[in-house]
Amino acid sequence: MQIENELKAFKERLDPKIGAYFDSAIERTEKEDLFVADALRYSREFILAGGKRLRAAFMYYGYLGAGGMEEEKILDASMSIELIHAFLLVHDDIIDQDDTRHGIATLHQHYSDIGKMLFRGKDTKHFGDAMAIIIGDMLGAFGNDIIFSSDFPLEQKFKALSKLQDIVSFTVIGQARDVYMEYMGEASETEIIAMYRNKTAKYTVEGPLYLGALLAGASKEILDGFTAYALPLGIAFQIQDDILGIFGNAKRLGKPIGSDIEEGKVTVLVSRALRDGTAEQKKRIKALLALGGDLKQEDREEFQEIIRVTGAFDGTKKLAMAYIEEGKHALEGIRNTLDPRAYDFLFSIAEYMMEREY
Numbered sequence: 001m002q003i004e005n006e007l008k009a010f011k012e013r014l015d016p017k018i019g020a021y022f023d024s025a026i027e028r029t030e031k032e033d034l035f036v037a038d039a040l041r042y043s044r045e046f047i048l049a050g051g052k053r054l055r056a057a058f059m060y061y062g063y064l065g066a067g068g069m070e071e072e073k074i075l076d077a078s079m080s081i082e083l084i085h086a087f088l089l090v091h092d093d094i095i096d097q098d099d100t101r102h103g104i105a106t107l108h109q110h111y112s113d114i115g116k117m118l119f120r121g122k123d124t125k126h127f128g129d130a131m132a133i134i135i136g137d138m139l140g141a142f143g144n145d146i147i148f149s150s151d152f153p154l155e156q157k158f159k160a161l162s163k164l165q166d167i168v169s170f171t172v173i174g175q176a177r178d179v180y181m182e183y184m185g186e187a188s189e190t191e192i193i194a195m196y197r198n199k200t201a202k203y204t205v206e207g208p209l210y211l212g213a214l215l216a217g218a219s220k221e222i223l224d225g226f227t228a229y230a231l232p233l234g235i236a237f238q239i240q241d242d243i244l245g246i247f248g249n250a251k252r253l254g255k256p257i258g259s260d261i262e263e264g265k266v267t268v269l270v271s272r273a274l275r276d277g278t279a280e281q282k283k284r285i286k287a288l289l290a291l292g293g294d295l296k297q298e299d300r301e302e303f304q305e306i307i308r309v310t311g312a313f314d315g316t317k318k319l320a321m322a323y324i325e326e327g328k329h330a331l332e333g334i335r336n337t338l339d340p341r342a343y344d345f346l347f348s349i350a351e352y353m354m355e356r357e358y
Contacts, residue, residue, distance in 0.1 A: 001348040010060070011053045018079055019048060025142065039135045042110055047086050050102030055081045055208045057345070062212030065342030066222050074212060077150045081208050083143035084164065088171060088203075090136035094129050095179065096263055108132035140168070152215050159214045167207035174199025178265070185286065186274055187266045193235060200241075201234025225334030233327035233350060239320040240356055242267040243313070246304060258300045264289040268319065272312035281306050324353050 022044035029037040056078035063074040093106040100106060105113065112128025119127065147160050177195040181187040187195075209226040245260040246269065260267065270289070274282050288295070288303045307313050328350045335343050 001344045003345075003348040003352040006345065006348070007052050007054065007057060010057050011051075013075060014053050014056055014078065014082070015048055017076060018082060019044065021079060021142070021146075022047075036135075036138075039107075039111075039131060040138070043086065043090075043107065043135055043139060046101070046104060046107060047082070049104050051082075051085075053082060055085055055204055058205060058208035059212040061342045061345045062209035062218075062226065063216045064212070065209075065226075065338040065346070066213040066216035066218035067339065068212070068216030073151060074215060077147055077152070077215060078208075078212070080143045080146035080164070081211060083139050083146065084168065087136045087140035087143060088168070090132050090139065092175070094132055095175070096259065098259060106132070107135060147211075147215075150215075153217075156215050156217055160211050163207065163210050163214055167203055167211075170198045170207075171203045174203075181266045182264050185264070185266065185289070187271060189268055189271050189275075192266065192268050192271055196235045196238040197231060200238035201231045203234075204237060205234040206230035219337075222334060222337055225330065225337070228330035228333065229327045229346060231327075232323040232330070233353070236320040236323035236327070236353060239268055239316060239323070240353065242269055243316060243320075244356070246300075246307065247313070258295065258303075261288060261300060261303055262292055262295050264292070268316050269307050269312050272315055273307050273310040276312065276315075277306065277310040281310060321354060324350055 022040060026037050026040045026044070029040055059078040059081050060071075060074055064071070068074055089101070090107050093101060094108050098106055099109045104110075108128040108131070110128070111131035112124050115122065115124030115127035144161065144164060147157060147164065150157060152160075174195050174197070177191070178199060181191065181195065206227055209230055210223060213222055213226060242260065242265075245267075246258065248257060270285065273285055277285065284302070285306055288299055291299060328347065331343070331346055331350065338346075
């Protein structure tokens with residue numbers, strides 16, 4: 001399976017449904033509040049501006065893999081995880097103080113800019129943050145409602161909705177750990193991997209697979225197999241994103257390169273460089289992570305060089321590859337129980353991750 005073509009085709013099927021869902025929500029909201037309706041229009045633009053719809057695709061193929069037959073119905077339901085994703089991203093952008101995503105202003109920045117025009121002399125940053133938090137909460141409610149209103153058997157919907165709350169809860173645990181590790185300034189690799197398991201692996205891979213599988217009435221064997229595949233793959237995905245966040249391409253990533261340095265994030269790259277670097281290298285890493293908004297291009301380049309010469313770059317890439325291999329091995333264990341289309345998709349995702357550009 002050519003995974004990039006498959007994801008593109010999936011996105012082309014799903015995005016019109018997301019657009020139509022928002023059109024309906026905007027029409028309802030206009031009867032109550034024009035300002036909130038306008039915020040939903042911007043949210044629609046924000047969501048449709050980018051993203052591969054990877055989580056929705058995992059949900060869709062989790063359903064097919066567990067023997068689900070109603071493809072249009074699960075395609076509609078898969079919008080739920082994309083709106084939960086948008087809800088979490090809106091809040092994450094506030095936490096990370098990111099101004100752009102997918103080439104447009106983040107929701108909090110958009111409303112901060114509006115506030116500067118409407119409310120001169122007022123705290124417009126707070127206005128932007130408050131609006132984004134509120135609208136993010138609304139997107140989360142939409143995500144739950146899509147499953148609740150779907151036409152699947154009641155017991156399967158309840159199981160999926162319960163799992164959706166677990167997904168958000170574990171993401172919160174991971175996000176909280178990410179925040180306090182950033183303020184502490186260092187963490188062990190074990191602590192970081194545990195954070196990745198909750199913040200990314202359960203949320204991006206395992207959770208969506210479970211949502212689809214539960215709506216199909218999956219067996220415990222398939223669910224356990226999905227966990228064994230998803231957790232190492234999700235950890236590898238986050239490790240790779242950390243590498244791309246420092247060494248990648250801003251256009252492909254959808255947000256500025258080096259923002260993790262500005263935010264002082266403690267990633268596996270940083271942890272390994274602090275573990276293996278010289279005293280001077282460790283001192284420079286901590287100093288560069290403390291620069292925040294004063295970080296310059298030459299500082300980014302110095303940071304990249306330290307990560308390379310300490311061996312953290314090569315070692316972290318190898319770690320990601322080992323996790324991907326673990327996921328592929330687990331997938332082979334349930335190959336004969338899965339619909340072949342689902343197996344092909346999951347295997348192709350793992351292969352694609354092994355070829356990601358740094």
